[in-house]
Amino acid sequence: MISIARVALIQVLRRKTYWVLLGLGLAQFIMFWSVIYALTQLQLPDQVKQNILREFGFSAQMDEQRDNGYMVFMERQSVVVMILLAFSGSLLVGSDFRQRTLPFYLSRRIAKRHYIAGKLLAVSSLILFLTVIPALALFVEYGAFTSGLTYWRDNWRILVAVLAYGGVLCLVNSVWLVSLSAYLQRAAPIAIIWSSLLIMPGRLGEYLWKASDNEYWRLLDPWRDMRLIGQLFFGKFRKDFDRGLAWWGLLLISAITIVAFIALVRRVRAVDVVE
Amino acid sequence: MCKPSSNQTKWKVLSLVLLDLQNLSRHFGQVQALREVTLRLETGTIGLVGNNGAGKSTLLKILLGLLPPSSGSGTILGCDIRQTGLKLRGRIGYMPEAAATVPLLKGVEYVALSGDLYGMPFRDARRRAHEVLNYVGLGELRYRRLDEYSAGNLQRLKLAAALVHDPELLLLDEPTNGLDPAGRLSMLRLLEDLIAETGKSLILCTHLLKDVERMCTQVVVLHQGTIAKSGPIEEMTRAAxxxxxxxxxxxxxxxxxxxxxxxxxxxxxxxxxxxxxxxxxxxxxxxxxxxxxxxxxxxxxxxxxDDDLERLFMRLTAKETKGTQD
Missing domain, CATH: 3.30.70 (Alpha-Beta Plaits)
Incomplete structure (x- = not known):
């Protein structure tokens, strides 16, 4: 399982275009790192600080009214993640089906479950590197620049929320992407369908919401659902109504993920039946 | 358990038997891929031949434990094919017919990955990868990416990936497929040397009967999911x-x-x-x-x-087809 994940990551890191996306993720991290540095280390006028906070919607405390900064960071990073995943599904999974590499894997001393777990781990690692790990680095940075142990101790829930939200992003996105790639296999269809899945239902949900004034239609947007689940972990909602929606979102995302996983298990097999 | 637990004599007897299949059948929905195949083969080099759709690949996948038989039973290398899939694969080296490459990987990484997947520790797999790549003549090309390999070299690379864990049995699916005459000859020479030097058993699944004649001592002719004929090639051609x-x-x-x-x-x-x-x-x-x-x-x-395998095969499959039509 580990070797499959390691090889998959080597494949991604060998493609130069992916470095551009990884660079974008890094740039965003540096920006947030700089914001924390500016807010905590530089003697800036209050007005400037307020402007920065407003611009980034940033709060590093659990009990403040503003959005949690770590959550905002992870949300923004997930845009980069989605683009990266849209283009890496074909390389990581689709090529195994196109070039009939599955029998190569499955004729070795591994079972189907090892293959699937390896691929999910690879995709999860990409998401982890771009969201959870830099968010944790920001958490460490903020504590180190402010009150150190006291900050980390008082805000341990942020740590848990980052890990939990990151876990949801990793699990959901990896299962969805690997399943989609196993069926579509080629880069263009995967990228188109992946993007459409994350954009079109959202647009439709928003239209139906406005037309019927029923907020539940917004659950059609899987990206927003994941955001709501994140807000559930961070304990902060932009609207009170969102708290109820978040549980429905969790239910919906879980159901889709289970269906996608079953479809993936059915798709991965060493033998193609030729009639 | 995979190994026989009784006395030494029994072990010796079993070790000579490469595979022993009893009434093995496999169907995919309405399609009957294998019908009541009963086959007993001793260790050595075996050619598995048959037309497209004869059931060769299905038989190979069953032998590898990738596919359970619909009915029947059997052993390979003394292991029950129904129960010891993963353990069994550790003792078999499989070279698939398809390209089966991993994009952007280098030759040595591909072979080491194969070793990893066979359960070897990472360092050992890497070391063995270098050794087998030298052995198959790809020492100089080991750091090239897979998409830079020629068809002939890719076949050698896949052979190296099948050999990396030093298996007892090699299952080669069309190893000379898509090679030019020189490449085919070179591959066959490599396989001949390998068998002569290591004494490994080999099941060669191919359409090229000349390859089987050259490489194998036994042959199994599959036709429409059944065994049309099996036995030592020499005996079959002597009868001519x-x-x-x-x-x-x-x-x-x-x-x-x-x-x-x-x-x-x-x-x-x-x-x-x-x-x-x-x-x-x-x-x-x-x-x-x-x-x-x-x-x-x-x-x-x-x-x-001067009955060669090709003529024998043509006759066997033609007769069988006629019989079925009748």
Whole structure:
């Protein structure tokens, strides 16, 4: 399982275009790192600080009214993640089906479950590197620049929320992407369908919401659902109504993920039946 | 347990038996890929031949434990094929027919990955990858990416990936597929050397019967999911002695019926005026000419049936097809 994940990551890191996306993720991290540095280390006028906070919607405390900064960071990073995943599904999974590499894997001393777990781990690692790990680095940075142990101790829930939200992003996105790639296999269809899945239902949900004034239609947007689940972990909602929606979102995302996983298990097999 | 638990003698006896299948069948929905296959083969080099759809790949996948049989039972290397899939694969090296490459990987990484997947520790897999790549003649190319390998070198690379964990048995699916004559020859030489040096058992699944004749001592001919014939190649081709392919004119004569009544056998008659015949033991070719003259028949062509595997295969599969149609 580990070797499959390691090889998959080597494949991604060998493609130069992916470095551009990884660079974008890094740039965003540096920006947030700089914001924390500016807010905590530089003697800036209050007005400037307020402007920065407003611009980034940033709060590093659990009990403040503003959005949690770590959550905002992870949300923004997930845009980069989605683009990266849209283009890496074909390389990581689709090529195994196109070039009939599955029998190569499955004729070795591994079972189907090892293959699937390896691929999910690879995709999860990409998401982890771009969201959870830099968010944790920001958490460490903020504590180190402010009150150190006291900050980390008082805000341990942020740590848990980052890990939990990151876990949801990793699990959901990896299962969805690997399943989609196993069926579509080629880069263009995967990228188109992946993007459409994350954009079109959202647009439709928003239209139906406005037309019927029923907020539940917004659950059609899987990206927003994941955001709501994140807000559930961070304990902060932009609207009170969102708290109820978040549980429905969790239910919906879980159901889709289970269906996608079953479809993936059915798709991965060493033998193609030729009639 | 995979290994036999009884005494040493039993182990020795079992170790000679490479595979032993009893009434093995496999169907995919309505399609019957294998029917009641019963087969016992000893260790050595075995050719598995058959037309497209004959059931070769299905049999290979069952032997690898990738596919359970629908019914029947069997052992391979002394292991039950129904129960020991993962353990069994550790003792078998499989080279798939398809490209089966991993994009952007280097040759040595691909072979090391194969070792990893066979359960070798990472360092050992890496070290062995270098060794087997040298052995198959890809030492210089080991750091090239897979998409830079030629078809011939890719086949060698896949062989290296199958050899990396030093298996007891090699299952090679069309190893010379898509190679030019020089590449094919080079691959066969490599395999010959490998078998001679290591004494590994080999199951060679191919359409190229010349390859089987050259490489293997035993052959299994699969046709429409059943075993059309199996056994040592030498025995099969030896049985061809005293057989002739005969063409004649004047088909209205009773040439063939008189030939039969003289003790000859008509093995296969493809046209009205041509047949494959086996002469009676005491006969020579001139007696066939004499018989033809008595019948007023002119033999236009007489050719000793130097029965190679290809002709045997054609006859077996043609006969079987005719039988099925009848």
């Amino acid at each position: 002695e005293n057989r002739y392919e005969v063409h004649w004119r004047d088909a209205s004569s009773d040439f063939l019926s008189r030939f039969r009544s003289s003790g000859g056998t008509v093995l296969h008659q493809s046209e009205l005026s041509e047949a494959l015949v086996a002469l009676p033991e005491t006969w020579q070719a001139k007696q066939l000419f004499e018989l033809a003259a008595q019948c007023g028949t002119v033999i236009t062509r007489l050719r000793e049936d």
